[in-house]
Amino acid sequence: MNKIRGVIFDLDGVIVSTDEYHFQAWNKLAETEGIPFDRGDNERLRGVSRMESLEIILEKATRGYSEEEKLVMATRKNEIYRESLKNLTPSDILPGVMDVLEGFRSRDVKMAIGSSSKNAQPILAAVGLDDAFEVVVDGTHIERSKPDPQVFSMAGEQLGLSPGECLVVEDADAGVDAGLAAGMPVLAVGAATGHSGATIKASDLTAITLDEMLNPACS
Ligand code: BG6
Ligand code: MG
Numbered sequence: 341m342n343k344i345r346g347v348i349f350d351l352d353g354v355i356v357s358t359d360e361y362h363f364q365a366w367n368k369l370a371e372t373e374g375i376p377f378d379r380g381d382n383e384r385l386r387g388v389s390r391m392e393s394l395e396i397i398l399e400k401a402t403r404g405y406s407e408e409e410k411l412v413m414a415t416r417k418n419e420i421y422r423e424s425l426k427n428l429t430p431s432d433i434l435p436g437v438m439d440v441l442e443g444f445r446s447r448d449v450k451m452a453i454g455s456s457s458k459n460a461q462p463i464l465a466a467v468g469l470d471d472a473f474e475v476v477v478d479g480t481h482i483e484r485s486k487p488d489p490q491v492f493s494m495a496g497e498q499l500g501l502s503p504g505e506c507l508v509v510e511d512a513d514a515g516v517d518a519g520l521a522a523g524m525p526v527l528a529v530g531a532a533t534g535h536s537g538a539t540i541k542a543s544d545l546t547a548i549t550l551d552e553m554l555n556p557a558c559s
Contacts, residue, residue, distance in 0.1 A: 387512030
């Protein structure tokens with residue numbers, strides 16, 4: 341029998357290529373402010389909340405920013421990001437995702453989203469996946485962002501499963517840490533494959549079988 345009965349997917353960078361749009365929006369903001377920012381810096385923003393991402397970017401700023409200025413900057417970034425989301429279509433769904441979702445559905449594996457983003461619902465709607473997940477826990481529901489386990493613990497509870505019955509799928513080091521802290525095995529994809537603690541790894545969802553995901557300890 342399969343050990344895993346539910347899969348909790350991160351959204352940005354796992355289901356949809358919106359991780360790139362986050363980078364572009366932060367890059368534009370940093371440029372306007374004259375703050376150095378590159379793809380290496382961007383790796384640290386994966387999985388963490390908008391305000392925490394801004395704090396990381398401001399580590400390289402040459403002056404201090406008031407709380408009010410920070411709020412204005414975070415709002416501006418979100419406006420730039422939301423503008424790019426207008427172009428989102430099902431073609432932004434990442435490779436292998438549709439087959440994996442279909443495969444789990446046919447095997448009665450429960451599925452959830454566990455995301456730090458406050459934009460998760462409109463993104464799911466824009467790519468046509470608003471009915472694909474039984475449970476969606478996102479940045480509008482949590483107090484503490486990844487690497488805190490809250491988002492995954494809540495999703496697991498709402499699926500009615502114990503932590504050991506859930507597999508987390510993540511592209512962020514902070515998300516891998518969050519899943520492990522929730523007591524769940526974690527499949528690291530993309531940028532997170534460098535994380536030494538991940539239970540299993542795959543470059544993307546085309547590079548792993550459903551059986552490997554459902555029996556992570558045996559692979
Ligand atoms: C995560 C992204 O999914 O959501 C982070 O990996 C982002 O980069 C975070 O900062 C919050 O997103 P939003 O859409 O609420 O600004
Ligand atoms: Mg992600």
